[in-house]
Amino acid sequence: MTELGIGVIGMGWMGQVHARSYSLVRQRFPDCGLSARLVICSDNVAQRAERARDLLGFEAATTRWRDVIEHPAVQVLSIAAPNNLHLEIVEAAAAAGLHIFCEKPVGRTPQETAQIEAIARNAGILSFVGFNYRWAPLVLHAKRLISDGALGEITQYRGRFFSMYGSDPLGLLSWRFDREFAGYGALGDIMAHATDMALYLCGPVKRLVSNAHTFIAERPLPIPGVGTHYSRGAPEDPKAAVSNEDYVGALLEFENGARGTLEASRSIVGPKNQMAFEINGAKGAINWDFERMNELQLYLGEDGRGDGFTRLVAGDRYPWHGNFNPGEGSGLGYEDMKVIEAWQFLRAVADGRQRAPGLADALAVAEAHQAMIRSWNSGAWEAITSMRLD
Numbered sequence: 001m002t003e004l005g006i007g008v009i010g011m012g013w014m015g016q017v018h019a020r021s022y023s024l025v026r027q028r029f030p031d032c033g034l035s036a037r038l039v040i041c042s043d044n045v046a047q048r049a050e051r052a053r054d055l056l057g058f059e060a061a062t063t064r065w066r067d068v069i070e071h072p073a074v075q076v077l078s079i080a081a082p083n084n085l086h087l088e089i090v091e092a093a094a095a096a097g098l099h100i101f102c103e104k105p106v107g108r109t110p111q112e113t114a115q116i117e118a119i120a121r122n123a124g125i126l127s128f129v130g131f132n133y134r135w136a137p138l139v140l141h142a143k144r145l146i147s148d149g150a151l152g153e154i155t156q157y158r159g160r161f162f163s164m165y166g167s168d169p170l171g172l173l174s175w176r177f178d179r180e181f182a183g184y185g186a187l188g189d190i191m192a193h194a195t196d197m198a199l200y201l202c203g204p205v206k207r208l209v210s211n212a213h214t215f216i217a218e219r220p221l222p223i224p225g226v227g228t229h230y231s232r233g234a235p236e237d238p239k240a241a242v243s244n245e246d247y248v249g250a251l252l253e254f255e256n257g258a259r260g261t262l263e264a265s266r267s268i269v270g271p272k273n274q275m276a277f278e279i280n281g282a283k284g285a286i287n288w289d290f291e292r293m294n295e296l297q298l299y300l301g302e303d304g305r306g307d308g309f310t311r312l313v314a315g316d317r318y319p320w321h322g323n324f325n326p327g328e329g330s331g332l333g334y335e336d337m338k339v340i341e342a343w344q345f346l347r348a349v350a351d352g353r354q355r356a357p358g359l360a361d362a363l364a365v366a367e368a369h370q371a372m373i374r375s376w377n378s379g380a381w382e383a384i385t386s387m388r389l390d
């Protein structure tokens with residue numbers, strides 16, 4: 001049994017999810033020979049750090065994130081703090097030789113992501129990025145069908161991430177709505193998932209045209225350390241300006257000739273957490289939507305002629321599902337994807353082998369996003385260009 005010492009920085013939603021996921025790796029993947037030791041967690045709000053220690057089983061808690069990196073028993077680090085801290089934390093982790101699992105968006109801007117990728121690459125550490133929707137068993141099945149050529153040549157790809165978290169004008173102005181802390185808005189926060197999925201399933205993008213918009217210009221101020229980005233204020237609460245975008249849309253041409261669209265909105269009314277894609281090939285088609293993560297719509301027909309879509313239901317015939325529930329039809333949820341993700345990261349560290357999605361994948365997403373940002377300003381089609389730094 002290989003035991004890996006874990007440190008986590010930022011004990012809000014994601015930090016807690018990472019900690020629980022590491023703890024479950026051994027239970028869900030008992031043959032992997034890996035176990036996680038939760039060494040130390042950090043949050044600048046002492047109560048959050050201490051509560052995470054007590055509830056999740058860390059040996060220690062601190063309000064100073066550098067204590068996590070300096071702890072002699074920490075071998076791998078999860079970065080689940082707000083985006084403005086990622087660069088500084090990666091710099092310190094890379095200098096200490098720690099392997100990192102960084103939440104998306106890696107940087108506040110595409111340039112910051114490129115900086116972080118270069119720092120980690122030059123330090124020779126292993127990286128992993130929280131593009132967790134890749135790990136849904138039916139998404140893994142879709143990837144295999146595409147790789148095996150079951151859909152034929154891909155002709156069209158439509159990806160979207162429609163979230164409700166900013167749809168209420170009284171939704172609090174959490175750090176996500178503040179350019180200084182978050183960087184870009186819907187682009188980094190949710191389009192990052194949709195773009196990664198498009199690159200993963202359909203391949204590199206050649207050029208694109210894009211626009212962005214902020215629908216809700218101001219929001220009530222939050223109380224630091226209390227609530228999440230789903231929390232609401234009251235009409236009489238003091239308000240401040242939103243400084244990044246609620247919506248991003250793009251029209252794409254992929255290098256393989258496929259045409260497509262990507263759309264992300266955090267203030268849309270109707271969808272709740274629609275991280276979804278629709279893919280059409282010459283011989284078939286696939287639709288998947290995280291709101292129904294345990295279903296996949298599949299159309300297979302010779303020469304594009306078939307009887308319509310078949311509904312596949314999640315079960316242990318699909319990758320890793322059986323590590324959670326036996327048989328078919330007992331569905332998985334969000335945190336189950338995070339457990340598969342944590343296992344993939346820990347096995348990469350144990351094997352000393354970089355696996356995907358790592359910072360190279362985050363850089364590819366950043367390059368597509370930089371083209372979107374250029375297009376917001378130029379109003380024109382923009383080619384994807386390399387942002388890789390030495």
Ligand SMILES: NC(=O)c1ccc[n+]([C@@H]2O[C@H](COP(=O)([O-])OP(=O)(O)OC[C@H]3O[C@@H](n4cnc5c(N)ncnc54)[C@H](O)[C@@H]3O)[C@@H](O)[C@H]2O)c1
Binds near residue numbers: 012014015130
């Ligand atoms: N992969 C996904 O599906 C997913 C989902 C949600 C969030 N995220 C990403 O995870 C990261 C965290 O998001 P979240 O939703 O958990 O945010 P959150 O606001 O719930 O948690 C962030 C935590 O970091 C703490 N923090 C702030 N400054 C700190 C400091 N100096 N040192 C230590 N801790 C500090 C805050 O007090 C808070 O507890 C972000 O990068 C976000 O984009 C990814």
